[in-house]
Amino acid sequence: MKKLAIVIGIIAAVVVAASVIALAQATLPGLVGEDVSPDGCLSCHRVTEDGRDHTMATMLQETHGRFSASRLADLAGCYTCHERRGDMAELMHAAHYAGEDNHFITRYNGYCTHCHSVDLASGAIGVKGK
DSSP states (O other): OHHHHHHHHHHHHHHHHHHHHHHHHSSSSSSSSOSSSSHHHHHHHTTTETTTTOOHHHHHHHOOOOOHHHTTHHHHHHHHHHHHOOOHHHHHHHHHOSTOOOOOHHHTTOGGGGGGOTTTOOOOOOETTT
């Protein structure tokens, strides 16, 4: 009787795991479907829409005005300081997930795969554009 319960438990766990993986692959862009943000930050932050300039250089000019527009134009420029300080992840997650009417969540569903790459073979997670 115990062996039957163990076998049923293992089968149930495999079915649940397979369902979760299938759901994630069906809904998360960039895992098995088209990667809608292959350039990471620059996939979204290079456009002007809704009457607002969303380019990285323009958005960061207010807080980082002492730097040239070219230094604010891509993620490599950000990592020059923020990787050394170790606060890049904290800053980006706070900026993209804060507030109830957050544009990243309401417009882009807040998918991690808009910014992060996932190597399906190894499971390694990276930052696009870094």
